[in-house]
Amino acid sequence: MYDVNNEEAVYVVTYKELLFTVIVFLIILFALYPKGILKDQISADQSNYDLSMIYLKDLLEHNPNDDSLKLILLEKYVQAGEIEHSLELSKSLLQSKNIYIRNKAIVLAYQTKKIKYFSINDEKQQKALHNDLKKLFTTIYTEKLYNDNAERWHNEAVFVHNPQAAYYFLQIMLKDDPTNVDLLREGYYLSLNLYKRADSMEFINSLEKYDTSNSTKWAMDKYDIFIRYKDYKSAETILQRYAKDSIEIQEKLAQFYLMIKKYEAASDTYLKLYYVSKNEDLQEQYLVKSIKALQSGNLLKEAANLVHQYESKYIGNVKMRKFFLRIYLAAGELEYASQLSKKILRYENKL
Template identity: 65%
Template sequence: MYDVNNDEQVYVVTYKELLFTLVVFIIILFALFPKGILKDQISADKSNYDLSMVYLKDLLKHSPDDESLQILLLEKSVHAGDINTAMQLSKKLLSSENEYVRHKALLFAYESKKAKYYSLDDVAKQRPLYPELQRLFNTIYKDKLYDTDIEKWYKEAVFAQNQKAAYFFLQKLLQQDPRNVKYLTDGYYLSLDLYKRSDSVKYITALEQYDSNNSLKWAMDKYTIFMRYKDYKNAELLLEHYAKQSLDMQLKLANFYLMIQKYEDASNTYLELFYITKDEKVKKEYLVKSIRALQSGNLLKKAAFLVHHYESQYIHDRDMRKFFLKIYLAAGELEYASELSKKILKNENKL
């Protein structure tokens, strides 16, 4: 065909002519190359999937039962984004008698169905596909059909909500990159869900070291693990270590001492918080806790002595005076109680 509007004749190829040329080219290829060589060349071509699919479909007209060609067409369809063709082919090849073909079809079935899943913009439409994707992934994992791209398969395991598989791939990732904070964090939470106590402690100890900006947060989580498994010895050591760095940890330590019935230690720790704290209301609460800790351990004489030490500081506080009197009477310290009663009367008479 020629363009008559130009002085020079420019040849423009029509669609029919292009199609005819393509057919002729394919016939020449078949004539010049054995099928095996042509198939290898198509397999190696990573640049033009659409053209490769044209070749393969034509080859399949001559060899309709050739599963190696079908697998190759399936692969090209997946890469070209021809989801429907890929899904039809994979469904057919999953029933192949050839194990290798079935395994390849399974991998491509998963890939094509996942592409279909994400092509849908409605969650309601996606939902029916998800159980099938989970089933396909679980088979891939069980039969060890995954390749060496561990990070990819870890993400697929997370997508399929297969915690056991995710944990398996995550451990391999951590072997390659043992200081990766994201992997360690994922490993920690997964190990908790899977009740792998020693692994949980291992991961969180590494996080304390490598995620130094959040070391206190991880220490608190480690404390939770120790308490979960009633490992009170290690819980105590951890709290004692971090109590020097954090008031929250110091308070947790005081409460912990109270729980394990180390009443004097609890009282002393509450008293340390009393001295450190600036807020008067909170200070008073810590002093009361310190006294009550001794009272809980039936250390009534020591509780009375502590009250006597701070009595004058709270002589004008009606609630604290009543509390102090009760402690004196419970401890049998009648002289202290009598002296405090006189001070209270004297103080009220001034008012």
């Protein structure tokens, strides 16, 4: 076609003429160019999506059962965000007899379904897609179809709720960044959930070392691990070490002694808390707990003797007086009970 507005004749190519030229070129190309090399070039071409798709579709017309061409087409669809086409083609390639193509299709199907998952708002459809993603990911993980991007696959494992895989990829990440507190923290909780005791202890030790602002918290987590596995000696050592600087941990130590039936040690620990406390209500609570700890171990005489030491201080406290009398009677210490009753009468008369 000529442009009549110009003094010199200029030929302008129409779209139909261009398309005809491309088709003629493709016919010559298919006839003369080795198919394997052509596939590689189409697969590698990232610059012209439309032209690549024309090549591919024409190739597939001549080779409709060529799964390798379909795989290249699938990759192009995924790159272009053609989700529905990707899903349809990946479904076909998942049945391929060629294991390489089938494995590649599994990874691409996972990638496509995940995009689809986040593009819809229907809860029922999302749930179905998430179940599909779980199955595909399990195959990717067990068949080792993943690449070297450990961070990506760790995140995918978290997304599909696969702690075993998440833990595996996390360990790879830690090899490159062994002091990363966030990774160590996640590794610790994953190892706990997976019942990997030795690994849990390694993570805790690293967290105590590198997460210095939370060293007490990690020490208490270590205590919980020891309790979980009934290593009471190690648990006691940790509590004793940190109890010196924390009332909360002293209380935990007293409760620990009760749990392992060291009743006198529990009573003594509550008494220490009684003396360090400046609050009268708290002092009263700690004293009661100290006495009850002895009672729990059926150490009734010892409980009565302890009450006897403090009865005068609480003579004006009606609630504590009644509590003391019950302790005396339970221990069979009638003389102590009688003496306290007389003290109470004298105190009341003075009022």
